[in-house]
Amino acid sequence: MPRLFTDTRQALGTATTCILVFLVALRLVSLAGYPLMDTTEGRYGEIARKMAERGDWITPWFTDGTPFWGKPPLAFWLSAGSMQIFGANEFAARLPHFLMAVAIAVLTFDWARRAGMRRPAYVLPLLATTVLFWTVSGAVTTDMALCLGTVLSMRSFWLALQGPAEHREREAWLFIAGLWIALLAKGPVGCALILLPAGAWALWTGQARRVWQAVPWMRNGVLLLALAAPWYVLAEIRTPGFLDYFFVGEHWNRFFVSGWQGDRYGTAHAFPRGTIWLFLAGAFLPWSIVVPLAAWRTRRKITSSPTDGADTDARRSFVLYLLACGLAPCVIFTAAGNILWTYVLPSLPPLAVLAALWLNDRDDGVARRLLLAGTLVAIVLFAGWLLDLTTGGRAEAKSAKAVVQLYRTQLRAETPLAFVQERMFSAAFYSGGRALHIADPLQIADKRPQEPLFVAVPHSVLGQLPQALLPCLQVAGDAGSYRLFLRAPCTEPRLAMKSHGDASQEGRGGEWRN
Incomplete structure (x- = not known):
């Protein structure tokens, strides 16, 4: 019978x-599967x-004449370097x-392993299969940077305090390396997501x-300033x-001025205060449902040592640290109205370690069944979601790739392409920056x-086309959320539109290239 249980646990783990x-x-394969x-x-x-x-490599550019001041360049450096290769x-x-x-x-698994977790591999499905x-x-x-x-x-930070003595100096350097990455990925808010929970934990546990x-x-x-400030x-x-x-607009007004109108690159995202907590629950799906349900059902089935090889105080300290790190984005952005659900992404690794720590206290068979159930839900x-993106048309409806491809099939490269009304950045990407606006x-x-x-005219705008212009438009086809027209040289529609009081509108149209 014990052999049967062992085989069953191994089969669950293998699955x-x-x-x-x-x-x-x-x-990995899906990266090239949709626009x-x-x-x-x-x-x-x-x-x-x-x-x-x-x-x-210094200034990210929003358009040819407008710098992008919204984010530091680390993520752009990486994608640009990849584009130079591929x-x-x-x-x-x-x-x-x-x-x-x-x-x-890998870092999250290594964190769990070095922290002494009996089965650190549990963190991998808990993290990798979360929705966000x-x-x-x-x-x-x-956000991933x-x-x-x-x-x-x-x-x-944790291993610099609790890890082997011979590794603590190295971990202290890596702690600063993480802060440097955060500074060049998002700016000071990235450092706040690291330093505030670490400081709160140190004060709470009396280890300042x-x-x-x-x-x-x-x-x-x-050293951090010397590396990041240049x-x-x-x-x-x-x-x-x-x-x-x-520093003022993006790191204060964006978060604490609801409906902030100073955004140079889009529209502020106004949500009720505290919405970030709902975002966290959604981001951690399916585990934000599976783990609490399992905790309720197995609340009396703890079989391993509650200290998992460490004394109770050390374990409690580790749990508090994981909670501080996992909840830091929600605490910081609770009072913010201009938020996105991706802001809780830094919460997921420490929460995955915390969930894995809880699973390590359960019967191995129960834990593995739970992980298998969650990964099965995730794969469905x-x-x-991928099927809907690639075959359901949802990705094409939010991208200009299809209509740019239709334009290229017209075999008239000397004739420029213009997009009407909507400023689609994917249009600039797929046209190599040549699309007009x-x-x-x-x-x-x-x-x-x-x-x-x-x-290229969005289907939602077709009814706004002037009647006097229609004789000059030849339909080339539909693609994505656009209808592509070939507009012949035509002066009469222009005169007709001006006779309807549109002369004052002339000159407002622009190009994506300045």
């Missing part, structure tokens, strides 16, 4: 491992493409973010003196005004009126 490996492979979507992926992908094209495509743009996700999973982590691991954002910095510092002695704060702080200084020199916008969710349908006739022009 979970196979599913996890399949999910990782599926995520960059607006606004986030299209925006950051185009910024990285411009960086690679220009060779300007070309300007979805796979190249997303690959660095996938690799950072793999690095985060899996999604962002294949998305062009700045931030998460890499936070998990490196969180792990290294030990923390001060374990890490050479002054020496390493000077880019900030150069960015201000190249484009004056950056520091004021970045993720497979359905027309802000108002009434200005279609005014854009290069003496030459032919392909015009």
Whole structure:
């Protein structure tokens, strides 16, 4: 009978491992399976493409004439470097973010192992199959770079205090390396996500003196500034005004001024105060449901030592530290209204370690069944999501890739392409920065009126096209959420529109290239 139980546990573990490996492979393959979507992926992908094209590694550019002051450049450096190797495509743009996700999973596993967890591998499915982590691991954002910095510092801070004596100096250096990554991924808010929970834990557990002695704060702080400050200084020199916008606008107004109108690059995201906690519950799915249910059902079935090889005080201290790190984003952004659900990504590694610590106290068979059930739920969710993106048309509806491809099939490369009304950054990415922009349908006739022009019009805007212009428009086809027209040189519609009082509108249309 014991042999049967052993075989069953091994089979459960093998099944979970196979599913996890399949999910990782599926995520890697999917990187090239659907287009960059607006606004986030299209925006950051185009910024990285411009960086690679220009060779300007100091200033990220929003458009050819507008610098992007919203984020530091680390994520753009990585995607731009990948594009220089693999070309300007979805796979190249997303690959660095996938690799950072793999690095985060490895660091989280190593954290659990070095902290003395009996089965540290439990953290891998708990982290990799969360909805947010899996999604962002294949998305062009700045959040995975931030998460890499936070998990490196969180792990290294703990090991600089609790790890083997011969490794503590190394961990102290790695702690500063994580802060450097956070500073160049998101800025001071990244450091706050690391330092605030560490400080709160030190004060709560009465270990402030030990923390001060374990890490050479002054020496390493000077080194951190010496490594991070040069880019900030150069960015201000190249484009004056950056520091004021970045530190005041992005790090105060964005979070504490609901509906902030000073955003130079989009629209502020206004949510009720405290919404970040709901984002965390959604981001940690399916485990935010599976683990609490399992805890209720198995509340009397603890079979291993509650200290897991350490004394009770040390374990309690570790749990408090994991909670402080895992809940820090929610605490920091509770009062913020302008937030996104990706802000809780740094919460997931420490919460995965905490959940794995809880599972280590359960019967091995119960723990493995729970992990298998969660990964099965995850694979169903993720497979359905990918199927919807690739075959359901949802990705195409949020991207300009399909209509740019339709434009290229027209075999008229000398005829420019313009997008009407919506400023789709994916249009700039897929057109190599050559797509034009027309802000108002009434200005279609005014854009290069003496030459032919392909015009991509969103289906939602077709009813706003002036009747006088229709004779000059030849339908080339539909693609994604656009209808592509070939506009012949035509002056009469322009005169007709002006006779309806539109003369004052002339000149408002612009190009994405300045």
